[in-house]
Amino acid sequence: xxxxxxxxxxxxxxxxxxxxxxxxxxxxxxxxxxxxxxxxxxxxxxxxxxxxxxxxxxxxxxxxxxxxxxxxxxxxxxxxxxxxxxxxxxxxxxxxxxxxxxxxxxxxxxxxxxxxxxxxxxxxxxxxxxxxxxxxxxxxxxxxxxxxxxxxxxxxxxxxxxxxxxxxxxxxxxxxxxxxxxxxxxxxxxxxxxxxxxxxxxxxxxxxxxxxxxxxxxxxxxxxxxxxxxxxxxxxxxxxxxxxxxxxxxxxxxxxxxxxxxxxxxxxxx
Amino acid sequence: xxxxxxxxxxxxxxxxxxxxxxxxxxxxxxxxxxxxxxxxxxxxxxxxxxxxxxxxxxxxxxxxxxxxxxxxxxxxxxxxxxxxxxxxxxxxxxxxxxxxxxxxxxxxxxxxxxxxxxxxxxxxxxxxxxxxxxxxxxxxxxxxxxxxxxxxxxxxxxxxxxxxxxxxxxxxxxxxxxxxxxxxxxxxxxxxxxxxxxxxxxxxxxxxxxxxxxxxxxxxxxxxxxxxxxxxxxxxxxxxxxxxxxxxxxxxxxxxxxxxxxxxxxxxxx
DNA sequence: CCAAAAGTGTTGAGTATACACCCATGA
DNA sequence: TCATGGGTGTATACTCAACACTTTTGG
Numbered sequence: 066x067x068x069x070x071x072x073x074x075x076x077x078x079x080x081x082x083x084x085x086x087x088x089x090x091x092x093x094x095x096x097x098x099x100x101x102x103x104x105x106x107x108x109x110x111x112x113x114x115x116x117x118x119x120x121x122x123x124x125x126x127x128x129x130x131x132x133x134x135x136x137x138x139x140x141x142x143x144x145x146x147x148x149x150x151x152x153x154x155x156x157x158x159x160x161x162x163x164x165x166x167x168x169x170x171x172x173x174x175x176x177x178x179x180x181x182x183x184x185x186x187x188x189x190x191x192x193x194x195x196x197x198x199x200x201x202x203x204x205x206x207x208x209x210x211x212x213x214x215x216x217x218x219x220x221x222x223x224x225x226x227x228x229x230x231x232x233x234x235x236x237x238x239x240x241x242x243x244x245x246x247x248x249x250x251x252x253x254x255x256x257x258x259x260x261x262x263x264x265x266x267x268x269x270x271x272x273x274x275x276x277x278x279x280x281x282x283x284x285x286x287x288x289x290x291x292x293x294x295x296x297x298x299x300x301x302x303x304x305x306x307x308x309x310x311x312x313x314x315x316x317x318x319x320x321x322x323x324x325x326x327x328x329x330x331x332x333x334x335x
Numbered sequence: 336x337x338x339x340x341x342x343x344x345x346x347x348x349x350x351x352x353x354x355x356x357x358x359x360x361x362x363x364x365x366x367x368x369x370x371x372x373x374x375x376x377x378x379x380x381x382x383x384x385x386x387x388x389x390x391x392x393x394x395x396x397x398x399x400x401x402x403x404x405x406x407x408x409x410x411x412x413x414x415x416x417x418x419x420x421x422x423x424x425x426x427x428x429x430x431x432x433x434x435x436x437x438x439x440x441x442x443x444x445x446x447x448x449x450x451x452x453x454x455x456x457x458x459x460x461x462x463x464x465x466x467x468x469x470x471x472x473x474x475x476x477x478x479x480x481x482x483x484x485x486x487x488x489x490x491x492x493x494x495x496x497x498x499x500x501x502x503x504x505x506x507x508x509x510x511x512x513x514x515x516x517x518x519x520x521x522x523x524x525x526x527x528x529x530x531x532x533x534x535x536x537x538x539x540x541x542x543x544x545x546x547x548x549x550x551x552x553x554x555x556x557x558x559x560x561x562x563x564x565x566x567x568x569x570x571x572x573x574x575x576x577x578x579x580x581x582x583x584x585x586x587x588x589x590x591x592x593x594x595x596x597x598x599x600x601x602x603x604x605x
Numbered sequence: 606c607c608a609a610a611a612g613t614g615t616t617g618a619g620t621a622t623a624c625a626c627c628c629a630t631g632a
Numbered sequence: 633t634c635a636t637g638g639g640t641g642t643a644t645a646c647t648c649a650a651c652a653c654t655t656t657t658g659g
Contacts, residue, residue, distance in 0.1 A: 128464035194398035587656040
């Protein structure tokens with residue numbers, strides 16, 4: 066990569082290598098509607114268009130760290146990450162539905178606190194490498210999915226982007242690059258994992274009612290659920306812990322629950 | 336990336352970017368035992384050690400194509416690939432178990448022939464980016480899994496490697512880089528997908544007996560299967576086509592079957 | 606006729622689904 | 633007291649797992 070030799074066009078092409086980027090589809094619930102966070106690009110091939118936040122991977126950097134760094138630049142998330150041990154994040158291989166045996170943690174900077182302190186979920190999705198995905202240069206992108214429990218945790222978007230906004234996943238604006246594909250990929254993964262893991266824990270606040278959990282599933286999976294059957298199954302899984310407290314509102318109070326474990330478990334949720 | 340400016344060490348580090356490679360775990364059955372193909376490295380950090388075949392992605396090249404090119408260099412596979420349309424290969428997102436909706440084909444150079452002409456299965460697994468995975472330089476590797484129906488199709492290994500050999504997956508030699516991790520990942524994916532897709536079609540010859548199919552499942556999943564239950568389920572799926580012919584051997588002849596579709600289907604195989 | 610592998614059904618247990626009414630509260 | 637959302641049980645259909653003997657051939 067040291068280009069001390071003659072800089073002929075042929076040599077430049079031969080030496081040129083694809084660049085490596087990460088892009089992260091960040092999901093959160095806003096009033097039980099699933100939204101993802103988009104930024105408006107200032108420059109590059111898609112200037113003016115919306116995209117999922119991302120950027121080039123640095124030399125010596127873990128992919129997960131690059132995703133977190135770019136997410137932080139776009140959202141202010143992970144501000145606490147380097148200072149505390151609070152922000153857990155896992156890139157795992159819960160691929161398919163093999164139970165314990167397929168569970169792995171990779172490139173993990175810090176151990177995931179088993180409790181409820183971890184602030185975001187991060188998982189590698191797929192790597193998109195079509196050279197034409199960016200018409201200006203060959204950028205290979207490792208796509209991530211991230212989940213947070215409150216869209217309000219996103220403070221501001223740095224000067225890197227023209228704007229940042231939450232969009233309902235069913236009504237995204239036209240996206241730059243191949244990000245429509247990336248977004249579809251992330252949504253499919255989220256839907257699949259909701260049904261056989263407890264990742265819903267990362268989309269919900271520390272305490273929630275059963276109705277909220279059910280509404281999340283019904284909304285994200287876009288199909289109605291039978292309340293009694295759903296409750297029975299989730300209860301049988303033992304993942305939920307009743308908090309004993311009640312949420313009082315306009316009508317009959319609802320019991321509050323939390324997830325007993327926030328670490329990812331392989332469970333039949335549906 | 337044009338380094339016409341002063342070549343200070345600081346600038347070099349700042350400009351340095353991770354390199355991008357592909358590595359492919361190639362599986363095949365030899366006497367119903369699952370084996371994967373390893374090459375012995377000549378140079379680099381793992382010289383002398385065994386590894387899955389792979390190499391750097393070229394500028395402008397699809398990731399799938401890079402995987403095929405490196406596989407071809409190591410095995411002679413895909414020799415027919417650029418000339419004919421015969422070699423189908425799909426990199427899809429059959430992640431989780433959503434049915435049709437999650438089925439996608441990405442970066443696919445040629446359309447997959449729906450028949451039985453396709454010669455190999457290729458699927459992206461995961462991208463490994465730990466900077467320490469190669470102690471000499473930061474190489475990010477997109478891992479692939481490939482399946483072929485006959486290990487004898489691997490002819491020779493090019494001069495790039497010191498040797499190439501099939502190893503039983505349960506008895507791999509020490510591997511270079513993080514390839515032990517990559518191999519485990521591939522095996523988990525294969526096991527998972529056997530149970531909910533028809534990828535077994537790519538590991539078996541054009542015609543096979545029911546006993547061979549069952550033995551494949553029992554061996555790869557490392558658990559015994561009930562012959563009657565397995566047969567009933569597979570038959571009910573409608574994926575198998577009885578050929579009407581028989582294989583004669585030492586004992587009672589066995590009916591021969593083929594897969595009706597070789598394109599990947601989401602089906603409960605177990 | 607014997608050894609070896611191929612082929613074939615039934616039953617019982619457990620799981621998934623469909624379905625409707627009463628309860629507790631705030632307004 | 634009424635409107636609203638919270639909470640609960642049962643009957644049935646279906647799916648999955650366990651299980652053993654007969655058939656066909658070559659030697």
